Amino acid sequence: MRRILMILPLFFIIGCMTPWSQVGGPYHDTQYGYAVDLPLGWSKLNTDKYLFITRDGGMLQNIFIERMGTDVVFSHTKKKLNKSMLPMEVAEVIIDNISSDKTVLNFQVLENNPLILGADHGFKILFTYNNADDLKFKSIYCGFLTDEWFYTIRYTAPERHYFRKDIDEFERVLGSFKRTS
Amino acid sequence: MKTISFCLIFLLLLTACAATDLKPVTDETFAFREDEKRLWLRSQEEQAFLNQSGLLYDDPQVEAYLNQIATQLQPPEVYRHIPIKVRILRDAYLNAFAYPNGVIYVHTGIIARAENEAQMATLLAHEMTHCTHRHAAKNFRAVKNNTAFLAAFQTTVGGIGGGIGSLANVLGSLGTIAATTGYSRELETEADMVGFRLIANAGYDPREAPKLFVHLKEELSEENIKEPYFFGSHPQLDARIANYEALIDNDRFETFGDTKNAAIFQEKIKRVILDNAVLDIKLGRFEHAQRGIEKYLALVPEDAAAYFYLGEAFNQRGGDEDIQHSIRNYEKSIALDPASAQAYRKLGLAYYKNGENFQASKYLRKYLTYSPQAADRKFIEYYLEQIDTSK
Numbered sequence: 001m002r003r004i005l006m007i008l009p010l011f012f013i014i015g016c017m018t019p020w021s022q023v024g025g026p027y028h029d030t031q032y033g034y035a036v037d038l039p040l041g042w043s044k045l046n047t048d049k050y051l052f053i054t055r056d057g058g059m060l061q062n063i064f065i066e067r068m069g070t071d072v073v074f075s076h077t078k079k080k081l082n083k084s085m086l087p088m089e090v091a092e093v094i095i096d097n098i099s100s101d102k103t104v105l106n107f108q109v110l111e112n113n114p115l116i117l118g119a120d121h122g123f124k125i126l127f128t129y130n131n132a133d134d135l136k137f138k139s140i141y142c143g144f145l146t147d148e149w150f151y152t153i154r155y156t157a158p159e160r161h162y163f164r165k166d167i168d169e170f171e172r173v174l175g176s177f178k179r180t181s
Numbered sequence: 182m183k184t185i186s187f188c189l190i191f192l193l194l195l196t197a198c199a200a201t202d203l204k205p206v207t208d209e210t211f212a213f214r215e216d217e218k219r220l221w222l223r224s225q226e227e228q229a230f231l232n233q234s235g236l237l238y239d240d241p242q243v244e245a246y247l248n249q250i251a252t253q254l255q256p257p258e259v260y261r262h263i264p265i266k267v268r269i270l271r272d273a274y275l276n277a278f279a280y281p282n283g284v285i286y287v288h289t290g291i292i293a294r295a296e297n298e299a300q301m302a303t304l305l306a307h308e309m310t311h312c313t314h315r316h317a318a319k320n321f322r323a324v325k326n327n328t329a330f331l332a333a334f335q336t337t338v339g340g341i342g343g344g345i346g347s348l349a350n351v352l353g354s355l356g357t358i359a360a361t362t363g364y365s366r367e368l369e370t371e372a373d374m375v376g377f378r379l380i381a382n383a384g385y386d387p388r389e390a391p392k393l394f395v396h397l398k399e400e401l402s403e404e405n406i407k408e409p410y411f412f413g414s415h416p417q418l419d420a421r422i423a424n425y426e427a428l429i430d431n432d433r434f435e436t437f438g439d440t441k442n443a444a445i446f447q448e449k450i451k452r453v454i455l456d457n458a459v460l461d462i463k464l465g466r467f468e469h470a471q472r473g474i475e476k477y478l479a480l481v482p483e484d485a486a487a488y489f490y491l492g493e494a495f496n497q498r499g500g501d502e503d504i505q506h507s508i509r510n511y512e513k514s515i516a517l518d519p520a521s522a523q524a525y526r527k528l529g530l531a532y533y534k535n536g537e538n539f540q541a542s543k544y545l546r547k548y549l550t551y552s553p554q555a556a557d558r559k560f561i562e563y564y565l566e567q568i569d570t571s572k
Contacts, residue, residue: 079465079497088530
């Protein structure tokens, strides 16, 4: 019994240090200037760099929201964004960056469509790829440029079963997205 | 203390002997060792993954041509022990690397920049020597705990991020080592020396041996480019150049052949030059791309696709005069191929951005005519709507 009592605080400490926290409902990120409605029962990775939420685990489905400076340096190409770019041109820079990633295998763009979120005009790319373990993923990558920032809202899940399962949740999150600054 | 030092030196010598007693495959006493067989099995596993990754450049004719060059370099008995096979990777970075089982991967980037068959033979001969002289096995014998080394190496490389970190996941450990760090200086020098002898014996002009590397070094220096691979690194290029120049000085190369086969080489690999330039555009290396396309256009002056990609290189670089250059090249592409859908698309977008809606509408509509199933159809329709509503 004494042992259990000794171990309990340890569990409590580990519990406090967990990298995930439950989310759901309205979510306002004041640091990055946006608000969205998050699905109930999902978990958020505890980081202040971006919003990463999942329900069953990041590999099974995730929604990712990030704001970057327009001077963002891409990991896989030397390309740059600039404010005069059309949304379609921004989409092409993103496509080139993703397809130049050597862990993204058999990359294929299925759709590349315009996206309007409030007053912001952007793009919505639907693509598939295989990861280095040969698992096929399907992903939606939405993005738009403002004067200072590049916002992205993404959804990724294994193509089989999982993508279809949570696509409506993602569309609700996307539809609720508002810039607040 | 002296005894301990002596023992340590003795042990080191023993280790060195164990690592170096592997004779080349042409030696009469040659026999595969158990650890080598395991390396081959591992190589096959890594290659199986690489071959189905979509990274292979699919052109059987170019691949056959490179294999033909390789075959000329080695006596037939080598192929009985090691079935050397050259494969091409769709990668604009400068590199080539060999697995211990004789499979050599050459990047499109380095093929596109070679000027003749003699230079390509130099590269292949260097890589083949790593296989025939069993450098991978020697390398791994020199490391006490190979498995831990492989794991640690991959973890370290994986942490670098960007190009090479992600590549490590695809190549596997053996491929990553061969592609990035290469082998010890002694083994690399051996590959230069033996390779040099191979190309000379095959009748190629040995004076071409350092030229590819001089050329690559100049290109990297001009554009201040740092690449993650073995043949894209300045120290390695310097070492190759120094070794080959020393070999030329020491050898009586006048007695050797002077085959370069520049025209044959350029003719055979011309498509690789253009395809590689497209990869350079994708990477945002517009000067590299422009140079490649111009080299291709010198070989195939009336190629609509080449003018389209030249337009792309200018358009995406986006300098003050680049847009005008891009429009001229798109128009030239259309003049050569009136069904050049992508050129219509890019011309339309260029005019749209410039507020020239009449021209924009004309070209965007042509794009949809020639590419009705385009993945970006909705985007184009959206821009056409914008043009219509602004009238």
